[in-house]
């Protein structure tokens with residue numbers, strides 16, 4: 340390929356053009372790598388081992404759900420602020436459908452963005468392990 344074409348200014352300075360192209364190539368590679376270091380890519384950087392109710396699920400509910408699903412005023416009669424309440428909608432399957440925006444349940448959090456992919460994977464792992472109160 341002709342390396343000098345994208346940089347008309349240096350058309351006659353082939354060495355300079357090559358150096359500039361190399362610098363751009365090297366720095367863009369580095370940038371790509373940096374992005375790969377902190378992704379939310381399912382299955383790669385997402386640690387789904389030993390997901391804890393107390394350490395992960397309960398705080399996630401507190402941040403995203405309990406405002407509308409407290410025991411005192413549970414929207415749709417769904418309680419996410421207690422283990423017992425959450426377990427009911429986990430067992431019915433509505434919890435998983437709702438947070439994954441699958442058909443058959445209202446998408447949750449209502450009016451908000453879907454939870455990040457890694458958080459959904461961790462929830463799946465927690466449900467798969469029997470949704471324990473760990």
Ligand code: HEC
Nearest residue numbers: 403404407414415417428433434437443444445447448449
């Ligand atoms: C802004 C208020 C609001 C927030 C935040 C919210 N919900 Fe809801 N949720 C509702 C309302 C209202 C309903 C009942 C009406 C409906 O189904 O749309 C509901 C219904 C549900 C249902 C039953 C859905 C069905 O179709 O059976 C589940 C499960 C649920 N929410 C879970 C959650 C979870 C988990 C979160 C956090 C990730 C959350 N909600 C965040 C308002 C909210």
